[in-house]
Amino acid sequence: MRVIRILGLAVVASAVGLASAACVSTVSGHATAASDLQPTGLPTGTGSTSPTDTAAPTDDPTDSPTPSDSPTPTVDPVKTKEQVTCVLIQATVKTTNDKFNTAKTRETQVSILSGGRNGVLANLGKSGLPHNDRIYVLGAGIYTELRRLVSGALSGGSPSTTPYNNATNKFRTACLSL
Secondary structure (H helix, E strand, C coil): CHHHHHHHHHHHHHHHHHHHHHHHCCECCCCCECCCECCCCCECCCCCCCHHHCCCCCCCHHHCCCCCCCCCCCCCHHHHHHHHHHHHHHHHHHHHHHHHHHCCCHHHHHHHHHHHHHHHHHHHHHCCCCCCCHHHHHHHHHHHHHHHHHHHHHCCCCCCCHHHHHHHHHHHHHHHCC
C-alpha cells in the first residue's frame, strides 16, 4: 500500500515538474506569447525547456503605457466603506428575515430579531463611516427598528414589522444609488 502511494506521489511530482518546465518556455517578457508557442498553447518542443531558451524582453519604449493611455481610477474611500457596509447589513437583514419567517415559536423569533439587531450594530461599528453619513444613518434606522421590535415583543406586545420593513427598503434603495 505504501509503495503504491509513494509511486503515485512520484508520478504526480514528476508531472508537476514537467508541466512547470513547459510553462517556463511559453512566456515572454512583455505579456506576449513566446516564439515557440503553438496556436494550441503548447510548446513546440524544438529545444530544451530551460529559461534561457525564452525570448529576451525588449526595452521598446512604445510598449510602455503612458499616463494618458490608462488613467488610474481614483478610489473614494468613503464610497467603498458605504458599499461594504451595504453588503454586510443587507446580508444581515436577509438572513434575519429568512430565519424569522421560518421560526416556529415567538421565543425563537425574538431571539432571531435580537441577533439581527446585534449584527447590524456590529456592522455599523466596523464600517468606519462617520455617524452622519447617509448609509450609516439608514443602517442605524434598521437597528432602531429591530430594537423596537425586540423590546416590544419582550414586553408582551405584538409590534408591527412595517417600520422595520420601511427602514430596510430605504436602506436598500440608498445602497442601489451608490
